[in-house]
Amino acid sequence: MKLIVRGNEATAVGAKLSRPDVIPAYPITPSTLFPEKISEYVANGELDTQFITVESEHSAISACIGASATGVRTCTCTASQGLALMHEMLFIAAGMRLPIVMPIGNRALSAPINIWCDHQDTISELDTGWMQFYAEKNQEALDLVIMAFKIAENKYVLLPAMVGLDAFVLTHTMEVVDVPDQKDVDDFLPPYTTSASYLDPTKPATVGSFGTPEYYMEFKYAEELAMNAAEKVIDEVFAEFKQKFGREYKKINTYKTEDADIILVTMGSMSGTARATVRQLRKDGKKVGLAKLTVLRPFPEKELLECAQHAKVLAVVDRNISFGFGGRVFSEVAGKFINRATKPLITNYVVGLGGRDVTINDYKEIVADSENVMNTGKVETQTKWINVKKENL
Amino acid sequence: MAKITTGAINPEPGSSKKYKTGSWRNMKPVIDFNKCTKKCLFCYEYCPDSAVEKTKDGPKINYDYCKGCGICAYECPKEAITMEQEEK
Amino acid sequence: MVEETLANEDQSKELFSCGHRGCAGCGEAIAVRHVLNTAGPNTIASICTGCIEVMTTGYPETAWEIPLIHAAFENSAAIASGIDAALIAKKKREGINVIALAGDGGTFDIGLQALSGMLERRHDITYICFDNEAYMNTGIQRCSSTPYGASTTTSPAGTQSIGEDKDKKPIAAICAAHDIPYTATATIAYYRDLEKKVKKAMEIKGPCFIHIFAPCPTGWRYPSEKTVEISRLAVQTGVFVLWELEGPDFNNINITKKPKQRKPVEEYLKLQGRFRHLMNKPDEIAKIQKMVDEKCSRYGF
Numbered sequence: 001m002k003l004i005v006r007g008n009e010a011t012a013v014g015a016k017l018s019r020p021d022v023i024p025a026y027p028i029t030p031s032t033l034f035p036e037k038i039s040e041y042v043a044n045g046e047l048d049t050q051f052i053t054v055e056s057e058h059s060a061i062s063a064c065i066g067a068s069a070t071g072v073r074t075c076t077c078t079a080s081q082g083l084a085l086m087h088e089m090l091f092i093a094a095g096m097r098l099p100i101v102m103p104i105g106n107r108a109l110s111a112p113i114n115i116w117c118d119h120q121d122t123i124s125e126l127d128t129g130w131m132q133f134y135a136e137k138n139q140e141a142l143d144l145v146i147m148a149f150k151i152a153e154n155k156y157v158l159l160p161a162m163v164g165l166d167a168f169v170l171t172h173t174m175e176v177v178d179v180p181d182q183k184d185v186d187d188f189l190p191p192y193t194t195s196a197s198y199l200d201p202t203k204p205a206t207v208g209s210f211g212t213p214e215y216y217m218e219f220k221y222a223e224e225l226a227m228n229a230a231e232k233v234i235d236e237v238f239a240e241f242k243q244k245f246g247r248e249y250k251k252i253n254t255y256k257t258e259d260a261d262i263i264l265v266t267m268g269s270m271s272g273t274a275r276a277t278v279r280q281l282r283k284d285g286k287k288v289g290l291a292k293l294t295v296l297r298p299f300p301e302k303e304l305l306e307c308a309q310h311a312k313v314l315a316v317v318d319r320n321i322s323f324g325f326g327g328r329v330f331s332e333v334a335g336k337f338i339n340r341a342t343k344p345l346i347t348n349y350v351v352g353l354g355g356r357d358v359t360i361n362d363y364k365e366i367v368a369d370s371e372n373v374m375n376t377g378k379v380e381t382q383t384k385w386i387n388v389k390k391e392n393l
Numbered sequence: 394m395a396k397i398t399t400g401a402i403n404p405e406p407g408s409s410k411k412y413k414t415g416s417w418r419n420m421k422p423v424i425d426f427n428k429c430t431k432k433c434l435f436c437y438e439y440c441p442d443s444a445v446e447k448t449k450d451g452p453k454i455n456y457d458y459c460k461g462c463g464i465c466a467y468e469c470p471k472e473a474i475t476m477e478q479e480e481k
Numbered sequence: 482m483v484e485e486t487l488a489n490e491d492q493s494k495e496l497f498s499c500g501h502r503g504c505a506g507c508g509e510a511i512a513v514r515h516v517l518n519t520a521g522p523n524t525i526a527s528i529c530t531g532c533i534e535v536m537t538t539g540y541p542e543t544a545w546e547i548p549l550i551h552a553a554f555e556n557s558a559a560i561a562s563g564i565d566a567a568l569i570a571k572k573k574r575e576g577i578n579v580i581a582l583a584g585d586g587g588t589f590d591i592g593l594q595a596l597s598g599m600l601e602r603r604h605d606i607t608y609i610c611f612d613n614e615a616y617m618n619t620g621i622q623r624c625s626s627t628p629y630g631a632s633t634t635t636s637p638a639g640t641q642s643i644g645e646d647k648d649k650k651p652i653a654a655i656c657a658a659h660d661i662p663y664t665a666t667a668t669i670a671y672y673r674d675l676e677k678k679v680k681k682a683m684e685i686k687g688p689c690f691i692h693i694f695a696p697c698p699t700g701w702r703y704p705s706e707k708t709v710e711i712s713r714l715a716v717q718t719g720v721f722v723l724w725e726l727e728g729p730d731f732n733n734i735n736i737t738k739k740p741k742q743r744k745p746v747e748e749y750l751k752l753q754g755r756f757r758h759l760m761n762k763p764d765e766i767a768k769i770q771k772m773v774d775e776k777c778s779r780y781g782f
Contacts, residue, residue, distance in 0.1 A: 021566075021567060021570035021571065022563060022567050022570055024562070024563060024566070049570065050566035050567070052563070052566055052602065053602070054559065054598060055598030056598070058559070058595075059556060059559035059562070059598055062552060062553070062556035062595065063560065063562045063563035063566065064563060065552050065563060066550065066559070066560035066562065066563025066564040066567070067563035067564065067567040067570075068563075068567075069550050069560075069564070070563070070567035070568060070571070071567070071571070072570050072571060074563070074567070088553060089556075092552050092553060095400065095401070096400040096401070096402075097399050158399060158400070198402055198550070199525045199548040199549075199550055199564060200548055201522060201523045201547065203404070203548075204545070204547050205402050205406070205548055206402070206406070206538050206543035206545050206549045206550075207400070207402050207548070207551070208538070208549075208550050208552055209402070209403050209540035209541070209543065209551075210535055210538045210539045210540060210551075211401055212539060212540070215395075215397060215401075215541075218397045219397055219400075219401050222399070395540075395541035397540075401540055403538070403540060403542075403543045405541070406498075406543060406545060406546040407543070407544065408498075408542045408543055409498050409499070409500035409537065409542040409543060409544035410499060410500045411542060412542055413500065414499070414500055417505065418505070438515075438672050439672075439708075440511070440514075441503060441505075441506060441507045441511045441514070441708070442500075442501070442503070442510065443495050443497055443498060443514060444499050458500055460505035461505060462506035462507075462698075462705040462708070463704070464506055464511075464708055464709055466706065467706035467709070467710065468709050476706075
């Protein structure tokens with residue numbers, strides 16, 4: 001069935017199809033439509049779930065933790081400040097190995113307050129133990145929510161997952177999506193069962209122990225092993241999704257990278273503009289390509305090394321900034337190459353913060369700069385900010 | 394050292410019994426059953442450590458866990474419990 | 482007067498196990514025992530970071546015989562809300578008590594938002610606050626539950642300071658004002674009263690709040706055997722009033738232990754090291770007596 005929906009609604013549809021039992025949620029721009037749609041579905045009898053209008057995002061994720069620990073499928077949705085407010089609980093959800101799913105309307109962080117898109121909010125949570133997926137289109141947002149449940153609930157993984165979709169560009173923009181049949185989704189994603197239905201008076205257990213130095217590191221190592229296991233599980237789930245629903249997902253979507261000298265590395269909706277730029281520049285004879293990251297955690301090292309093996313320059317485009325260092329995705333990409341005998345030059349560009357449009361001209365500027373680096377063989381400036389109006393400073 | 398569980402879940406309720414807190418005390422409570430009514434069981438009700446057991450023959454102090462806090466002796470309405478120096 | 486025990490004879494029903502790492506004479510431990518033994522094995526508890534959590538859940542040991550979750554400090558009520566919803570979704574809600582436990586630290590200040598949200602949403606949860614009048618687990622720092630004149634590590638008595646200079650936040654009244662079906666205060670010395678109130682809360686469908694006064698020998702600085710005595714004196718002097726209320730109208734309040742003749746507050750204060758600096762300040766003791774008198778007259782005695 002085809003629908004024309006905003007990205008927010010797409011994630012609500014994905015959630016609805018996944019049949020969560022408990023959805024605690026708190027509104028925040030640009031994710032507000034998610035709890036609104038869920039409440040509509042519940043009010044009209046379209047979704048059998050316990051919808052809790054909690055009093056803050058911190059309580060939203062807390063209620064998710066309580067529900068998930070009672071052995072039910074659960075999700076919530078937030079963005080920006082709301083995600084930042086959840087920060088301590090994110091580590092806890094992952095540490096307790098609870099498969100909670102959360103769409104995030106990627107929005108800039110204050111201050112100054114800004115409701116438009118960049119990736120700072122989810123990028124700031126890379127260390128929490130949550131898996132991270134990024135959507136380029138509303139269809140991807142819908143599909144990734146469904147897949148996130150399946151990956152998260154896999155018994156070798158049991159880690160929570162975020163699905164990022166850009167504020168306004170996706171959340172509030174209407175696109176045509178193909179909505180899978182409920183029956184097919186039920187087949188793909190069976191009801192959630194856990195090997196330890198933790199909070200159960202017939203099998204009392206203590207969930208959330210006090211971990212002394214004697215034990216803590218082993219718990220964390222086990223969490224890392226779960227992240228490693230997720231790499232294979234993600235591939236399997238992507239393959240199964242393609243077989244069932246006909247749409248292919250990859251950890252890194254490559255476009256014309258096989259013979260590319262310069263590869264743009266992007267995430268989120270700005271990948272579409274990058275692809276259009278690649279098409280234009282190819283007409284001009286430039287050998288450029290695009291690597292779009294759909295999965296950022298676990299970091300797709302194998303896929304990155306594979307697609308970049310012949311490139312001369314990787315131009316990492318970051319819609320975030322780690323002050324005092326540079327772009328975060330750049331730091332991770334560079335880190336994966338550091339010990340390799342042959343490696344491309346890696347350039348870094350900060351773009352689109354706080355919803356500033358990322359245009360074809362921006363990408364052309366990036367490619368031109370990377371060409372220069374390719375020709376000189378030197379990266380003079382590690383991180384360049386694109387389209388900053390320095391005259392206003 | 395125990396093996397770890399997924400997410401630090403502890404599936405063994407009451408496993409704290411493995412740690413014998415009785416080693417903490419300096420003084421230990423001793424019940425004089427000539428005075429004890431065996432009925433009021435204040436010692437049982439007021440013990441922070443669940444270290445007093447109710448038996449058919451009245452209260453029984455579990456010295457494996459008693460920390461010697463002295464509440465039972467202080468609260469006994471018949472003064473039937475005295476705190477004696479622990480012999481080590 | 483010796484009370485005939487109503488406790489059931491089945492020893493195996495002890496739901497709070499020995500071997501926990503609580504201080505000798507811990508008032509909170511006594512309270513938790515009575516709460517759990519009354520609530521029974523069909524109970525799921527959420528607890529927050531604090532003394533009880535740290536002393537009972539050190540991996541791989543746990544003192545809890547019922548299912549329990551600990552996540553963070555300020556959100557026992559929010560976690561419990563999730564549990565309540567999950568049980569409803571699983572169609573397993575009937576017959577299971579969901580209780581949210583927290584210290585005064587996790588309730589009065591940082592936990593107030595989650596508590597208020599839970600009460601407002603009318604979850605069928607009983608929230609029980611164990612009040613030892615300071616952030617004890619981190620080393621006796623003041624909380625909004627700390628009474629006037631108490632010396633804590635962040636409100637220490639000194640040449641320029643009387644210690645804590647504000648009186649306790651009236652947490653039970655705040656909860657009752659949410660128009661919840663049942664609010665009560667209790668303390669360990671009167672365990673039968675405590676158990677009755679817990680039982681009542683378990684039976685009521687809807688949010689309930691119980692404020693349990695639990696002396697702490699380490700933080701209040703008194704010899705460990707006096708925990709129950711101090712709890713008793715708090716009631717006998719009127720420092721802590723035992724009441725229960727159904728709904729928000731304080732005209733309907735039921736005082737469950739009314740001392741015929743209130744003992745002077747000094748008898749309560751002089752036993753505790755945290756008030757020692759007041760002993761040579763009769764003005765301050767008179768001030769505290771006046772505060773207690775005014776409070777008790779509001780309660781009608």
